[in-house]
Amino acid sequence: MRAFVIGNAALDETFSVADFPAPGASIFGTMLSQDLGGKGLNQAVTMARAGLACRFAAAVGHDARGEEIARRLEAEPLEAHLTALDGVASDLSMILMTGRGENAVITTREAASAVTPAMAQAALEGAAAGDLLVMQGNLGAEATRAALLRARERGMKSVVNPSPLQPFFADLWPLVDIVFVNEGEAAAFGGTDALLEAGPREVVLTRGARGAALITRQGRIDVPAEPCAVIDTTGAGDCFMAVTLASAAQRGGTLDARALAHGASAAALTVSRAGTVGAFPDRAEMARILAT
Ligand code: ATP
Numbered sequence: 001m002r003a004f005v006i007g008n009a010a011l012d013e014t015f016s017v018a019d020f021p022a023p024g025a026s027i028f029g030t031m032l033s034q035d036l037g038g039k040g041l042n043q044a045v046t047m048a049r050a051g052l053a054c055r056f057a058a059a060v061g062h063d064a065r066g067e068e069i070a071r072r073l074e075a076e077p078l079e080a081h082l083t084a085l086d087g088v089a090s091d092l093s094m095i096l097m098t099g100r101g102e103n104a105v106i107t108t109r110e111a112a113s114a115v116t117p118a119m120a121q122a123a124l125e126g127a128a129a130g131d132l133l134v135m136q137g138n139l140g141a142e143a144t145r146a147a148l149l150r151a152r153e154r155g156m157k158s159v160v161n162p163s164p165l166q167p168f169f170a171d172l173w174p175l176v177d178i179v180f181v182n183e184g185e186a187a188a189f190g191g192t193d194a195l196l197e198a199g200p201r202e203v204v205l206t207r208g209a210r211g212a213a214l215i216t217r218q219g220r221i222d223v224p225a226e227p228c229a230v231i232d233t234t235g236a237g238d239c240f241m242a243v244t245l246a247s248a249a250q251r252g253g254t255l256d257a258r259a260l261a262h263g264a265s266a267a268a269l270t271v272s273r274a275g276t277v278g279a280f281p282d283r284a285e286m287a288r289i290l291a292t
Contacts, residue, residue, distance in 0.1 A: 001131060001249045002052075002055065002127070003044075003053070003131070003245065004131060004156070005043055005056045005057070006056075006133070006139065007044070007058060007112070007134075007139065008039060009036075009038045009041040009059075009060060009082060010037045010069070010092050010107065011035070011068060011090070011091075011092045012037030012093045013092060013095065014034075014035070014095040014275070015029040015030065015094070015097070016030045016098075016099075017097070017098055018099060029096070032097065032274065033274065033278065036069065036072050039137075039138060040058055040112075040134075040138060042238035042242070043136070043241060043242045044056035044134075045076045045078065045280065047242040047243075048077045048078035049076070049077065049280065049281065049282060050242065050243050050250075050290060051286065051287070054078040055123075056081065057083070058082055058083070058115075059082070059084075059085050059111040059115050059119070060082050060083070061084065061087075061088045062085075062086060063089060063090050066084055069082065088114045089110050090111050091110060091112055092107075093108075094106045095234065103232075105234075109138055115139050115140070116142075120146045120150075121146050121149075123147065124147065124154060127156055128154070128156075130253070131154075131157070132158075132245065132249065133147060134245070135148070135160050136161045137165060137166045141166070141168035145168075145171075145175070157177045160172070160178075160179050160180075161181070161241055162179065162181060163237070173195065175199065178202045178204065179195055180204045180237070180240075180244075181204070181205055182237060183205065183208075186205055192205055196215070202214065203216070204244065207225075208236075212240065212263065214255055214257070214260055221256075223261050226265055226268035228268040228269070232271065235280065239263075239281075240264065240266065242266075243263045243265075243289070243290075244262065247263065265289045269289075
């Protein structure tokens with residue numbers, strides 16, 4: 001089984017600030033890190049580190065940030081297809097972290113929203129029945145729909161994490177097999193029962209420090225979070241989802257409590273460290289987690 005991730009790629013720039021700037025203010029900050037980011041990229045890199053063969057497709061601009069994203073991705077064990085588009089800037093997230101542990105994030109989506117339906121469908125070239133399509137909320141409605149339709153045609157299993165929340169997902173649920181949502185996202189779509197009615201056969205609900213649940217028409221399995229000292233929760237949901245999917249995929253493809261427990265262990269390691277991709281477990285840590 002292979003995973004095809006179509007989504008966004010970005011550079012995350014994290015600054016430490018005493019407090020968020022008030023309107024009109026100019027403040028000092030310290031740059032803490034520059035790291036790979038973007039939900040699509042986060043999930044693809046994490047699945048690959050967890051041993052699942054992964055192809056990642058995203059758009060960047062013809063600029064230094066796009067080159068930096070490509071250079072850093074070369075160190076990861078995945079097949080990356082970055083399309084450099086004319087006239088758009090590569091995406092970035094600016095993350096402000098205060099001494100009180102709060103953060104605020106500004107994300108651009110110029111490159112991600114320039115992905116066309118044709119590009120999204122071309123990214124699934126070579127995919128076979130049973131392969132996974134993994135998508136998030138950063139692409140436009142038409143590109144997202146086109147990829148989900150092509151995945152159906154090819155007999156792939158489609159997995160969606162509707163974050164950032166986009167109203168268009170409500171029309172796409174019949175094309176989705178598995179959905180990963182946090183509690184806010186689940187509520188926005190009318191709750192987990194409504195999601196199961198709308199199309200997906202499996203809903204994975206993440207509840208932060210309160211753990212996660214696998215919900216199907218047959219019932220619900222709750223899995224606790226792993227207690228840890230929290231430093232930075234950025235990317236916890238992406239890491240949890242990717243490791244849960246990779247764990248299941250490498251044991252026959254069925255989501256189960258063990259897969260969610262593997263996701264929880266990896267996410268706990270991530271939240272106990274600063275950064276995004278740099279905080280995700282590396283390949284040796286993944287192997288240890290998946291062996292439990
Ligand atoms: P984010 O948007 O921050 O990436 P999310 O809202 O998509 O996250 P969460 O439900 O916050 O997802 O977290 C996903 C998983 O990560 C949880 O189910 C849990 O296993 C783990 N996790 C998150 N926060 C904590 C925490 N404080 N302590 C331990 N585990 C955590």
